[in-house]
Amino acid sequence: MKNPKRVLIVIDLQNDFLPGGALGVTEGDQVIEVANTLIHSGKFFEIIATQDWHPPNHESFLNIWPVHCVQESFGAEFAANLDVSKFNRVFRKGQDVQIDSYSGFFDNAHQKATGLGDYLKGLEVLNGPLEIHILGLATDYCVKFTALDSRLLGFNTFLIEDGCRAVNLKAGDGAAAIEEMKRAGVRIV
Numbered sequence: 001m002k003n004p005k006r007v008l009i010v011i012d013l014q015n016d017f018l019p020g021g022a023l024g025v026t027e028g029d030q031v032i033e034v035a036n037t038l039i040h041s042g043k044f045f046e047i048i049a050t051q052d053w054h055p056p057n058h059e060s061f062l063n064i065w066p067v068h069c070v071q072e073s074f075g076a077e078f079a080a081n082l083d084v085s086k087f088n089r090v091f092r093k094g095q096d097v098q099i100d101s102y103s104g105f106f107d108n109a110h111q112k113a114t115g116l117g118d119y120l121k122g123l124e125v126l127n128g129p130l131e132i133h134i135l136g137l138a139t140d141y142c143v144k145f146t147a148l149d150s151r152l153l154g155f156n157t158f159l160i161e162d163g164c165r166a167v168n169l170k171a172g173d174g175a176a177a178i179e180e181m182k183r184a185g186v187r188i189v
Contacts, residue, residue, distance in 0.1 A: 004129040004156060005045035007120065009104060010035050011136025011143050012052050013082050016075030022068040025138045025165050032082050034163035035135060039086045044133070046088050046123060048116070050104035050146065052076065053092035060100045069094070091116045103145035105153065117153050131156045133189075135163025140177040147186045157186045 016022040018029045039047055052069035053076060054061075061067045069076040078084050091114045093101035101107040105117045124130050132155045134147050143164050150157040159181055166174025182188060 004131045005123070005127050006043055006131045006133055007046045007048060007123070008038055008044040009116075009132060009134045009136075009146065009150075010039075010047065010049040010082075010087070011104060011134060011146055012050055012069075012138075013079050013136055014052060014069055014075065015077050015079060016052075016068040016073075017137040018079055022066050022075050023167075025167055028137050028165050029079070031135065031137060031163050031165055032079050034160070036081075036083050038133075038135070038160070038163070039083050045127070045130075047086050048119075049078070049084070049087045049090045050114075050116070050136075050142070051078070051090050051092045052094050052142070054094045055097050057097055058094065058100070059098050060094075064100075071095075089119060091119075102142045103149045104142070105146060105149040108145075117149075120153075120155065129156070131158060133158045133160055135160040137165060138174075139164040139166035140169075140173040141167060144177040144181060147181050148184050151184045151186055159186050159188050161188050 017025050053071050054069050056070050093114050099107045106113050132150045136143055147157050147159055168174050
């Protein structure tokens, strides 16, 4: 059996999720250095990013989250000091006005796919087994749901813990998310 090829998925390192952004994650900017180091490490066969990409009238803005990552806005852009030149693909999520997409794979109801799962399955057919390595923002939302869906789709999945930060709406949400990922078979590195 071939050695697995490593894929890095960079989750939502966008201006609105950085400190000072519309939905800024405490210390979220510290993830960028970890991401850039891994992007340039030469350890990854493929580097993929997700991008929150909401229409201006997204339903989540009415009752859950402040307006953030609106399509074509500065807040939706990747962080300026993130090296996006090495991204092989970017998968946008949260484009349906009526339902959010925390996961890079599916909307929250698992009704619509972003295409990421099919893309990775295609890579696997051509190149053999994959290891999916995930980092980004935020541990307790988009990172967690992407990792859980990666496992659901059968991928060997790793969370790069020092490359993540949590929203922590309630104290401990980030730690609880990591425990939930562990129970689902995500390896914490």
